[in-house]
Amino acid sequence: MSGSAKRLVLYLPVLHAGYERLLERHGDAEVLLLGRGFHEVFPALRKDIRALDPARAAAYLGGPPRVRVIEPEDLPGALAGDLVMPDEEVMRELAGRYGLEPAFERTFLRWDRPWSLEEAPVGSAGITRTELDRHFIREARGQAGRSSDWWRQVGAVAVRDGEVLAEAYNRHHPSEYSPYVDGDPRNEFRRGLRADLSTAIHAEAAVVAEAAREGFSLRGADLYVTAFPCPACARLIAETGFRRLYFTGTYSVLDGEGVLKAANVEPVWVDLNG
Numbered sequence: 001m002s003g004s005a006k007r008l009v010l011y012l013p014v015l016h017a018g019y020e021r022l023l024e025r026h027g028d029a030e031v032l033l034l035g036r037g038f039h040e041v042f043p044a045l046r047k048d049i050r051a052l053d054p055a056r057a058a059a060y061l062g063g064p065p066r067v068r069v070i071e072p073e074d075l076p077g078a079l080a081g082d083l084v085m086p087d088e089e090v091m092r093e094l095a096g097r098y099g100l101e102p103a104f105e106r107t108f109l110r111w112d113r114p115w116s117l118e119e120a121p122v123g124s125a126g127i128t129r130t131e132l133d134r135h136f137i138r139e140a141r142g143q144a145g146r147s148s149d150w151w152r153q154v155g156a157v158a159v160r161d162g163e164v165l166a167e168a169y170n171r172h173h174p175s176e177y178s179p180y181v182d183g184d185p186r187n188e189f190r191r192g193l194r195a196d197l198s199t200a201i202h203a204e205a206a207v208v209a210e211a212a213r214e215g216f217s218l219r220g221a222d223l224y225v226t227a228f229p230c231p232a233c234a235r236l237i238a239e240t241g242f243r244r245l246y247f248t249g250t251y252s253v254l255d256g257e258g259v260l261k262a263a264n265v266e267p268v269w270v271d272l273n274g
């Protein structure tokens, strides 16, 4: 490879189709894999117990001359020429640390912090404008308005054959006033981040709990929610066996949408305009 060659710099813990596509897109590039020495630079990488030994990963990819492992002491010399890096936290830090200006490629390879916080548009939901669906979404909004969580009020209504089975809003435990008595741990976190660190039960979970408490099934019922469910609630909705999820808002976080799709819960966006 000449000194001016294109170089693709990667942290590659596990070989999968995403990396394969990235490598194919840059078939003309020399591939530099981050070696074990980078564990000292980025300690979070040590936690990745799936990770292949970088030398083994390089061998699987065909090895030199196209693929080789670099260590921190090889930098910045090894990173001359045109650089391409996947847009990951590790790569951004690496570039920042060594004053590099690579082309960052937006491609999902693994969950890192920015990707985990990403709010992705819900991909392929149906759309409804029927009065009945709007009615139940308004009902869910009415529930949301009862929440003492003024920062984030969410309502959920379970419906079967036009009949409301259960409805709820996000509620704090042990009391509605908890966040105002002890402070709200959510204040420390941005929306979507560490949704588990909350003193509230989410509206969707409260609906499922009501069904469990009162002894009726929600299997095959529809759920109307004022916001797309968080990943934990998406799993609960999937396990409960809801048929359709009607929602407003447009964003899902982490794997919420994928979980629902895999469980054949049909997402339907309720258009309240017009």
Ligand SMILES: [Zn+2]
Residues within 6 Å of the ligand: 202, 203, 204, 229, 230, 231, 232, 233, 234
């Ligand atoms: Zn939730």
